Amino acid sequence: MKKVLVFSMLSFTAFSGFSQSIDKIINAKEVAAIENVLASDSLRGRATFTDDIEKASNFIENKFQKIGLQPFPGAKNFRQEFFMNQSTNTVANITIDGAVIPDSLVGIISFQPKVDLTEKDNVKIIKLSAGDNIRQKIGAILKSKENLLVLVDPSFERYRSILRHLGKESMTPETNTIVFLFGVDNVKTFNIHLENTIVKKPLNNVVGILPGKTLPDEYVIFSAHYDHLGVGQPVNGDSIYNGANDDASGVTAVLSLAKYFKKANNNARTIIFATFTAEEIGEFGSQYFSKQFDPAKVVAMFNIEMIGTESKWGKNSAYITGYDKTDMGKILERNLTGSAFKFYPDPYTEQHLFYRSDNASLAKLGVPAHTISTSKMDNEPNYHKVSDEISTLDMDNMAEIIKAIALSSTTIVDGKDTPTRVDTSKLN
Template sequence: MRALLILLLLSTAGMASAQQVSPISVETLKTVDKELSSDAYEGRAPATPAEDKTVAYIIDRFKAAGLKPGNKGSWVQDVPLVEITGSDVSPITFAGGKTPLSLAYRTDMVVGTYRVTPKVALKDSPVVFVGYGINAPERGWNDYAGLDVKGKTVVVLVNDPDWQTPTLDGLFEGRAMTYYGRWTYKFEEAARQGAAAVLIVHDTEPAAYGWGVVQSSWTGPQLELDAKGDHLDQSQAIGWIQLASAKALFASAGKDFDALSAAAKVKGFKAVPLGVTASVSFSNSIRRQASKNVIGVLPGTAAPQDYVLYTAHWDHLGRCDAVKGDDICNGAVDNASGMAGLVALAEANVKAGPARRSIAFMAVTAEESGLLGSQYYAEHPVYPLSHTVGGVNMDSLNVLGLTKDFVVTGAGKSELEDLIVPLAAAQGRVIKPEPNPERGGYFRSDHFSFAKLGVPMLDGGSGEDLVKGGSAAGHAAAEDYVTNRYHKPQDEYDANWDWSGAVADLTLYYRLGRELAEGTSWPNWYKTAEFRVIRDKSRQGQ
């Protein structure tokens, strides 16, 4: 017991010491977060008047920090977006079953489209249950095998077939979500298969959030990159239905939802036509407008052509479905906190002086709409990806206090993880596995846009083992946030937040970035990582 006490004291002392020498300004964190999450910014929705106010504030903070404009003399990169706002949304009706079924918009289902078209009218589309909607030839799995879904509506389950496995072992990596489990993949694959419509069954645990998040995120204006072809290769209608509504649908079709869901977890599952048809219609208003990524840079000395990158998204949901009369989704944690961290890191690096390599700071747009700002940058980079060393993405900082642990999102992929271990140890912290790998955090923020094109980006942060309160308190606080504030108007700034945990994490990000910027190494993906090949190819001849 005495030995454990000594270790705990040393660990806490190490954390305290790390805080004392941290270059991160707590005052900056508080000021930026409070400002950006105030009602004056109306939830920071892209392509709205609130964007202009947000972008201007970020530029002012970057200038004050001492950065230079990061895009050939400009502070911004235009990101062409198209905004699609549905109206006159009919219920989704199902005919041909034991009893007619009508699902109401918002309460029972949400529906929209990626297609840039003024009207969607789906009528009498045959409905097919395709399990998890996965086509993964490298894993010997195809839920669409032998199936023609052209003109049909597919119903799919969220997450992977083995998401309930307690370990990380399994065909789809067990408890950890793969990209095949992500909702974006479900819609992408269904479109590739020619489906007219896609409905994902919402279930809180495998989805990682409650219906309120789906409702707030999938109603109101929806954004997509403004691309040639107007996304007419996508399904006509995409959406979600409540679990209870799915069970009612299957019962009307004379099917057992629970039995078919269990069967869908087994390799070789065959899709099941439900013998009913679906109909839905809605109108769309269409508006095209460029949003902005904001980029500042601290030019390097000896190798200014090489870049270390820090990213955070500035956007949130804007005006959303009201809760107790409040219809502004302020996004104080998600992600005004990450933006505050980005500004604080810029200040710290400018004070330290230029490094050997350049250090870029990028506030990206439209993360909440599907990582659109970072996707556009990665596909149209200001700095060649072959000369982007790597970096750190920040999405929602810890405002609960110091933790004894640090968690890497999607661990086991890149050599950046090796560099963070000694930095965490210097703070008396240990690296622990993700507490909720089934939530698919690796695919839910902007680092993923860079990873897909080969650039290693670290995404991680404080674990749940709080110095004050332990794992139980940390887990309870994390669950409380997801349940009661995440993507809701209740995600508001709190003057009582404890920023010490955020400072500890930002200190790690600062030291990792300086190590990369002062050095000559090129961190790569591990040989087993799916992004290794594209990184090796991009670095050839450099």
Template sequence: MKKFYVSVIILLTGIYVSAQKIDRIITVKKVSKIEKNLSDDDMEGRAVFTPGIDRAASYIAKEFKKAGLQAPPSSTGFFQEFTMVEAKQTNASGTIDGNNIESSNIIAFTSKETVQVTQDSGYENVKINAGDKLFNAAYGYIMSGKNYVVWVDTTHSKNFPSLLRLKRESFRSDRSVLFVLTDKDPVDYSFFIRHRIKEKNLKNVVGILPGKKDEYVIFSGHFDHLGIGKPDAKGDSIFNGANDDAAGITAVIMLAKYFKKVNNNERTLVFAAFTAEESGGFGSQYFSKQFEPDKVAAMFNIEMIGTESKWGANSAYITGYEKTDMGKILERNLEGSAFKFYPDPYPEQQLFYRSDNATLARYGVPAHTISTSKMDSEPYYHTPGDEFSTLDMKNMTAIIKAIALSSSTIISGEDTPSRVDTKQLR
């Protein structure tokens, strides 16, 4: 019995000491300073390929260095650089069973300057039939990573040109997908398509806090936003993205500072600020491919935590809560505190698949997004009104502390969340 009381006293003392330490490291004042800098007008809304996002990247890298993080081996400093390809189709020609086909009836998705395809090229033939959902089916083929010739039924003639809306920057690949509008079942065919290729350079910002184990726990958010756009009623044209997602990056920086000062992580911690989330999640896709999924124990993606959740202060939700037991681990580590994690209250919006956690989750990693955003009633979402003045900094600071404390047993290796069942992912 005496040993029991001693153990309890030691446990409570440890919790008290941790609480005291975290209250000194993660403060409203420090959180507010970082958030203000990231969402300042000087960052010009942090749109990709602008000086504003470069300034934001440099600021984050500086904070990672001040925190005492290490740069990844394959990076330039703290910058994880990669290239995207913009391909603009300039001309197309083709024949089906000896008959010429209109160039407007051919749309290719590729990162190659020229694509020449015949029935002997090894491309898989598939069809989008009348009654199929054109854009859903097309997107699936584009994202498949395979070579396809997709025959599109002529009942989709009206919407066929709108497939061009799906053309966006992409990673350089040797794969191509051709969409051809036809009412035939072709036997012999030949197509030639030319694109004007433009390469664009992007960069994530990544810092490492080495642990004793060759296993990783990732804390992440995205630092890009929408840039400068149409002025609102007040004449403001800068989409500052204070909540979306300067708030998440502020949390990542503060967590880096906290865990470095605590300095007792068994697992290696990775702190990542992703680019190009708003334009397709390209930053997190590239980042995720740099890891062996089996070595990633958990991912805490943090997005839009600057406002109160639907349950009020001291609460947040976890997307994909039911897909692993990670949420239960976090809740258990917060027992006795005022903070509460909840399952995602907006399942119809498929948030689990829409943020930067999605790529690693599809590999089976317990990768979840933590948020407070009221997706049915956030007045400043994707508007110039998403500014520092609209955020609840006291509550945001409490959320960052809750993430730090609730993740403790995962970081120590005491807990390992269950994996996502990839067979159940759509």
């Protein structure tokens, strides 16, 4: 494999000589070996609450064990377990202006065993209109504490399967009910009768650590989410959302970085390697993780999300979300001086990516927590599709990105650089 990272000898004195062997640890062959497991059809898309994500967890745990990581302090193993409430709608009788609405045109978020609502009750009717920023609008809808009837414009038809399954899980019982309706333009009268089965179910992040040699109470986090969308409606005969890029590629990076830093065995600060569950349904895994320690002890978080395809700038490049919120990006760029690799600020700021991945849970607490990605979010052809398969990834370029993350983070891991904190008063 052609080496595209060339560093001056002064760049990484703490790893003197070791960085020269990085190609033996992080390379396309090793990257592909991990991807071929996590994104295989046998794991059926790693959906939350399935046996398939359990298999993925076991694979990551075994990797952590083989690498030689330690469990999170106080944990008996690499699993960081928590519980969520899962709601399954068993009865949905909905009439709009006297017409019965078929189940296929309804999406329900409700954690009450029984719901009966009419136009005489406290229900707010809102619209997802053509041209709306659906992500922003859905974000506001999910934060609402009111009962909502949401009329979805036909232009959002491709989101139907996602909206119909959105919000089936929560870490805390919700008191409001949200009903999405497809193909309904206007509502005068309505009658909503729902019956739901609420079950408390276990989930787990997979977390391992390398204790720091001289600064053990200061943490650097490398993370990614290992869940994806599972199995859905067939598209051209394929029903498995493999999630090779989203986010098996990020988990592959975390496992590769764990192996690299373990072999280096020279980290001043404690390194936490975390793979999160339940990102796709609301970032619940990272939310739980963020509450397990004092965020003031975390000096940096490298969240890695979708690095399997080339960025808009081509090979040997990636972007950092929330670049202007801390000086962490500048530190990484400085550490890559003289190399062929380039980090860029997030070019998709209108999509608010800084708040849409697992880094957000820590950033909201002031941690310099950023996501590193290459995904072309204005035109990523396989995003959240059954076509997000191993064959679409560039393993050589992935390996170079992971190496760049490893080498650019060295001065932070060594305790030489400490990024500025996120100003939480300016988060929006």
